[in-house]
Amino acid sequence: MASGFCGDGTRLLKEFIAQLRTFCLDLEQTIRDIFREVCQCTCFMSTPETSFRKRTTELHSLHLLCDDETQFLNPDSLRALNKLATSDNTDLQMSAAMYYLHLSHHVTSPLSEAYMEPVMTLLFSTDLDVQKTTSLSVVNLLVKNNVSKELVVEMGMLVPIMEMFQSGDATAQCHSCACMAMLASSESSREAVMVDGIIPLLALAKSYDPKVQQNAIWALLYLTQSDWSTRILCEAGAIPVLVLLLQSSDSVVQLHSCTALCNIAAEEEHHPKLFSMGGHFLLKSLLTLMSSSVRKNSTQACRCLETLSKNVLIQEQLMELDCVLPLKALLRTSSPESAVTLLSALSTHTPNHDALVSEGLLDDLSQLLLHHASNSVIITHSCRIITDLCSSAFASRYIQAAVVESQCLSGLLCTLLPPTLSDETMLHVTSHLNHLMTWDQLNSKVSMAVTSEQVSGLVKLSAQTQNPQLSYNSAAIISKLEMTEEMTQLLRPHYIDTMKYLLVFMTNKDVKFQHLAIVTTLNLKKDGDFSALLADSELEVQLWRVHAQTEETRRLLQMIQPLSPSSVNPLLSQGEH
Numbered sequence: 001m002a003s004g005f006c007g008d009g010t011r012l013l014k015e016f017i018a019q020l021r022t023f024c025l026d027l028e029q030t031i032r033d034i035f036r037e038v039c040q041c042t043c044f045m046s047t048p049e050t051s052f053r054k055r056t057t058e059l060h061s062l063h064l065l066c067d068d069e070t071q072f073l074n075p076d077s078l079r080a081l082n083k084l085a086t087s088d089n090t091d092l093q094m095s096a097a098m099y100y101l102h103l104s105h106h107v108t109s110p111l112s113e114a115y116m117e118p119v120m121t122l123l124f125s126t127d128l129d130v131q132k133t134t135s136l137s138v139v140n141l142l143v144k145n146n147v148s149k150e151l152v153v154e155m156g157m158l159v160p161i162m163e164m165f166q167s168g169d170a171t172a173q174c175h176s177c178a179c180m181a182m183l184a185s186s187e188s189s190r191e192a193v194m195v196d197g198i199i200p201l202l203a204l205a206k207s208y209d210p211k212v213q214q215n216a217i218w219a220l221l222y223l224t225q226s227d228w229s230t231r232i233l234c235e236a237g238a239i240p241v242l243v244l245l246l247q248s249s250d251s252v253v254q255l256h257s258c259t260a261l262c263n264i265a266a267e268e269e270h271h272p273k274l275f276s277m278g279g280h281f282l283l284k285s286l287l288t289l290m291s292s293s294v295r296k297n298s299t300q301a302c303r304c305l306e307t308l309s310k311n312v313l314i315q316e317q318l319m320e321l322d323c324v325l326p327l328k329a330l331l332r333t334s335s336p337e338s339a340v341t342l343l344s345a346l347s348t349h350t351p352n353h354d355a356l357v358s359e360g361l362l363d364d365l366s367q368l369l370l371h372h373a374s375n376s377v378i379i380t381h382s383c384r385i386i387t388d389l390c391s392s393a394f395a396s397r398y399i400q401a402a403v404v405e406s407q408c409l410s411g412l413l414c415t416l417l418p419p420t421l422s423d424e425t426m427l428h429v430t431s432h433l434n435h436l437m438t439w440d441q442l443n444s445k446v447s448m449a450v451t452s453e454q455v456s457g458l459v460k461l462s463a464q465t466q467n468p469q470l471s472y473n474s475a476a477i478i479s480k481l482e483m484t485e486e487m488t489q490l491l492r493p494h495y496i497d498t499m500k501y502l503l504v505f506m507t508n509k510d511v512k513f514q515h516l517a518i519v520t521t522l523n524l525k526k527d528g529d530f531s532a533l534l535a536d537s538e539l540e541v542q543l544w545r546v547h548a549q550t551e552e553t554r555r556l557l558q559m560i561q562p563l564s565p566s567s568v569n570p571l572l573s574q575g576e577h
Contacts, residue, residue: 085118104140123160135175142182177215184222224263302338344381369411383432416457430473
C-alpha cells in the first residue's frame with residue numbers, strides 16, 4: 001500500500017479491499033457461467049458485419065484470466081479488451097469492465113499505460129454501470145499500487161471521474177470520491193485534484209449517502225496534508241463544512257473531519273476562519289466529540305483542541321466551557337494520553353491553575369502516575385502539569401498543599417524503580433522532582449515518601465556516566481533529602497557508591513558538578529557514619545585539593561586591582577546615562 005496513509009486510512013482501505021474481494025469471488029463464478037453460455041450460443045457463429053466467432057474466441061481467451069494472470073498480460077488479450085471497450089455494445093463494454101474489476105482484485109504486477117487505455121475508454125462509456133464498474137477497478141488498482149497515480153492523471157482519467165460527481169448515482173459518486181482520495185494522498189497528483197475537484201468534493205461531503213460522505217471527506221482530509229493545498233481548501237470554504245460534519249451521526253465522518261480540522265489548526269493563519277462561526281461553535285463541537293464513545297474520535301478531538309489551545313484566548317474560552325470535567329473523565333479511560341497532553345497545554349497558562357486544582361485534577365494525576373508508571377507520554381506531561389501548578393505565584397501555597405495531600409509525588413517517585421523508561425523520560429522526571437524539592441513542603445513530602453528501592457534507583461542514576469544531566473538531576477535530588485533518622489537508614493547502604501560518584505563529580509571540569517558534590521557531602525555529613533567513611537578517603541583528599549585551589553584563586557584575585565563595573569561591562573556605563 002502507498003506510503004503516507006495514517007492508521008485509520010490504512011484500516012479503511014483494508015476493509016474496502018476485503019469487501020471487494022468477497023464481491024469479486026461471487027462475481028467471478030457468475031461471469032464464468034455467462035461466458036460459458038455465450039461461447040456456446042449459435043448467434044455468435046456468423047454476423048453480416050464482423051466475425052463473432054472471432055469475438056467469441058477473444059472472450060474465451062479472457063476467460064482464462066480467471067485462472068492465470070499471464071493470460072491477460074499478452075498482446076492478444078490486450079487487443080481483445082480494446083475491441084470490447086470500444087464496442088458500441090454496452091454488454092460487451094461491461095464484459096471488459098468486469099474483467100478489469102477481476103484483474104484489479106488479483107493482479108500483482110504493475111500495469112503499463114497500454115493496459116490502462118481500455119480503462120480510459122470504458123470510463124467515457126455512455127453506460128453508467130460500465131463507468132461505475134470501471135471506476136471501482138481504478139480504485140482497487142490505485143490502492144494496491146498496480147497503477148501509478150501520476151499515470152492516471154497524465155492519461156486524463158480525472159475528467160470522466162469528476163463527471164461522475166454529477167451523475168446523481170450514489171455508487172458512482174462513492175467510487176469517484178475514492179479515486180480522488182487516492183490521488184489526493186500523493187503530493188505529485190494532489191495538484192490535479194485541486195484544480196476542479198474541491199468544490200464538488202465539498203458538495204458531496206454533505207451528501208445524505210454515508211458512503212459518499214465518507215469518501216468525500218476522506219479526499220478532503222488528504223488535501224489538508226500540505227500547506228498550499230490547505231490554504232486553497234480554506235479559501236474555497238471548507239472550514240464551515242468540516243465543522244458541521246463534526247456533528248455527523250457517522251463516526252468515520254466525524255473522525256476524518258476532526259483530523260482535517262486539526263491539520264488546518266496547525267497554522268495560525270487559519271484560526272480567524274476557524275472561529276468565524278460564532279458562539280464558540282467549533283470548541284463546543286470538539287468538546288462534544290471529546291466525549292464520544294468511539295475512542296479514536298475522542299482522542300482526535302483532544303488533539304485538535306490541544307493544537308488550538310496554543311492560543312491563550314482559546315484556552316480561556318475552553319475553561320469557560322468547563323472543559324476540565326470531560327478531560328478528567330478521559331483520564332480514567334484506557335487511553336488517557338490525549339487528555340493529559342491537552343491538560344498539560346492548559347496548565348502553562350497561570351490563570352487556569354486555580355480551576356485545575358479546584359476540580360480535583362491532582363488526584364486524577366496521582367492515579368495516572370500510579371497505574372501508568374511505564375507510559376512516557378503520561379509521565380512527561382504529568383510532571384509538567386504538577387510543576388506548572390506549583391510554580392504559580394498565584395495561590396502557590398494552596399496548590400503546593402494540594403500536591404502534598406495528593407499522591408502525585410509518590411507517583412513520580414514510582415518511576416525511579418528498575419528502569420523501564422527511556423533516559424529522555426527519566427530526565428524529565430528527575431528534573432521536575434529536583435525543581436519541586438526547592439519548596440520546603442514538597443521536599444519534606446518527598447523525603448518522607450521515598451522508599452529504599454527508589455533511593456537505590458537514584459544512586460544508580462547518579463553514578464551512570466552516559467547521560468551527565470540525568471546523573472546531575474538524580475544526585476541533586478539526593479542532596480536535598482532531609483537527613484532524618486529514617487532517611488539515614490535508607491542512605492547508609494549506598495554510602496560507598498555515593499562517594500564514588502561524588503569523587504567523579506569533584507573531578508568534573510563543570511563547576512556545577514563540583515558544587516553539587518560539595519553540597520551533597522555537607523548534607524550527608526549530618527550522619528556520623530558517612531563522616532567516618534569520608535575521613536582520609538580519596539573523596540576527602542579531592543575536597544581539600546579543590547579547597548586549596550579555590551583559596552589560591554581567591555588570593556590571586558585579591559592581588560588584581562579591582563575594576564569598576566563600567567570597565568568590565570561597557571553596557572552598564574551606557575545604561576547609567
